[in-house]
Amino acid sequence: MKLSTLLLPLVLLSTQVYATTANSAVITPEMQAAARQITSEDISEHVRYISSDAFEGRGPSTRADKKTQEYLRSELENLGLKPAAPGGGWFQDVPLGGMTTHVPQTLTLSHGTKQLTLKNHDDFIASAGQQKSSINIKDAEIVFVGYGVVAPEFNWNDFKDVDVKGKIILVMNHNPAVFAGKTRLYYGRWTYKYEQAAKMGAAGVIIIHTTESAAYPWQVVQSSWTGELFELKDEGKLRVKMKGWATEEASRNIVELSGHDLDALRAAAESRTFRPVSLGVKISLDLKNTIHYSQSANVIGMIPGSDPRLAKEAVIYSAHHDHLGMKIDPQSGKSLIYHGAIDNASGVSGLLSIAKAYSKFDKPLKRTVYFVLTASEEQGLLGSEYFVAHPSVSVKDMAANINIDGMGFYGRTRDITQFGQGMSSLDGVLESLASQQGRVVKPDPQPESGSFYRAD
Structure with a gap:
């Protein structure tokens, strides 16, 4: 499966899509070229690495948590992004109470x-x-x-x-x-x-x-x-x-x-x-x-916008970087690692691939694009809650947030499931982009679960 096809709508949903009507979009050759930077090899490499034993399940406030944060910082920095945590730097400390x-x-x-x-x-x-x-x-x-x-x-x-x-x-x-x-x-x-x-x-x-x-x-x-x-x-x-x-x-x-x-x-x-x-x-x-009190951290990078009017607006891509960490098996007494390959090493990998695609645009982006890798989602969406309370950019200037919590692993599909359908003005653009790929957008198949409100 070409994962660039899967993630292309996410790349194009913000700064570089030209809307001809409220519900249609034009994809330029430059956008297609940027999307081709997203490869299954890159995504698989990220997933294998951060879901390996070396990362011990990425539990909050652990040595593996810090290791994960440093890896993400390095990846964003190598792509040429700028640090964007409130107050400067790559890390937004998230104070936790256990x-x-x-x-x-x-x-x-x-x-x-x-x-x-x-x-x-x-x-x-x-x-x-x-x-x-x-x-x-x-x-x-x-x-x-x-x-x-x-x-x-x-x-x-x-x-x-x-x-x-x-x-x-x-x-x-x-x-x-x-x-x-x-x-x-x-x-x-x-x-x-x-x-x-x-x-x-x-x-x-x-x-x-x-x-x-x-x-x-x-x-x-x-x-x-x-x-x-x-x-x-x-x-x-x-x-x-x-x-x-x-x-x-x-x-x-x-x-x-x-x-x-x-x-x-x-x-x-x-x-x-x-x-x-x-x-x-x-x-x-x-x-x-x-x-006991401890802390984790959100990792935040951004690509500045260039348009005099739109640069203050922010398009935010987010994915949580934590998982369950290590726990003692009550039967064997052995320490088990909960690797979290799908939840959410896959989402992190997708976000890093989108960041790579954006970094390859020759023309400056109109709006500022933030990449926010949040902490402690498994403990109750805590990193994202803290980011919203202490954001890098005013909430009123956030044009959109696209969150990735687990990527599809079933292979090629003809549909895109959209959690939060009807909650923003992006629906028509997403449907237009999906249609150009020969795909359809479907709503949450289990709306009674409230997945839109449970996502980080």
């Missing part, structure tokens, strides 16, 4: 004289939401708040005028179907649930897990929320005390303890007229944290 939450083996909830005991890991998962050594929740009432969404553009407010300060909210996963059918918007992400709860002053959140609403089984929650969890070092952002999940059965038992029916509450929550329901169920929980 937290291991020690959770009691059981959690007892009460409603008057009635009690319910849940088992940690089997029935519920809890993690500290704040970077503190000790988190204490005492007799906090649980309130069912439907989807826990405030979306003015949809005339939707699950909280109404109900005060949830200091309380634990029990919330449904996903977002209301009236928003976008089965498509998961950011309102349906678990990150949004915790962020909105913090804005409302809630002490904590319990997300009701179902495989259908989460798009993955309970085992994924168990593995993802166990052990050391990373987040950006606290910069004063509003946070809930506790981030929690519960199985559907456990959630049903919590609601039944209050005399309500979970199915009836969920059905009511599908309406704009829904109001939060105070369950009268109380929860007390003490969490102990082991915290």
Whole structure:
């Protein structure tokens, strides 16, 4: 397969495409020549190298992480790019906080004289939401708040005028179907649930897990929320005390303890007229944290634009450079390397190849093109989150971001899957370019997974 064919639309989607109409583009011979710089040999070489044992899985804040950063810097520098991290240089340090939450083996909830005991890991998962050594929740009432969404553009407010300060909210996963059918918007992400709860002053959140609403089984929650969890070092952002999940059965038992029916509450929550329901169920929980701080880094290079009017605008290509690193196999006790060839050595290789193609243009580019290799994606999109909060260029001047998180490995295809279709003005240009290759653009085949919002 000629990977230049696969990546050609990505190369041409920005500074050098001449649009004859809003939905068409002209590819010049110079563009074709630049795209021919993308070869399967180059991409394979990058993939083999950074997914080899020598890079130990590229885990954040490890020696292999630093080695990866230096390799990427060297590659960008050799292509003639300029360093573009905020404040100068190639590296944007990303401060991380690693937290291991020690959770009691059981959690007892009460409603008057009635009690319910849940088992940690089997029935519920809890993690500290704040970077503190000790988190204490005492007799906090649980309130069912439907989807826990405030979306003015949809005339939707699950909280109404109900005060949830200091309380634990029990919330449904996903977002209301009236928003976008089965498509998961950011309102349906678990990150949004915790962020909105913090804005409302809630002490904590319990997300009701179902495989259908989460798009993955309970085992994924168990593995993802166990052990050391990373987040950006606290910069004063509003946070809930506790981030929690519960199985559907456990959630049903919590609601039944209050005399309500979970199915009836969920059905009511599908309406704009829904109001939060105070369950009268109380929860007390003490969490102990082991915290250590470290850092990784985004690697950022750029090719300056030349147009007096457009040079301030930025076209950003991004790909995360980290993977899972090394872990101990619980059965053999041996250290295993999670190499991350597809996720995301392939994406990194694609980005470096695109950078090489851009570096071969004879004429200066109109807009400035940034190549951002982000850190700690596997820990929660942390490098990209930090870059957006502390960007090299103002967010209002970002014309486009094209992200590569895993390249196709099935061979030659006649379609291009576009995550985020309808989210930007690039759709028509991409469709035009694909058509000129005899290909078609298709939307996300699993919109319920919310892949657009999960990408780095």
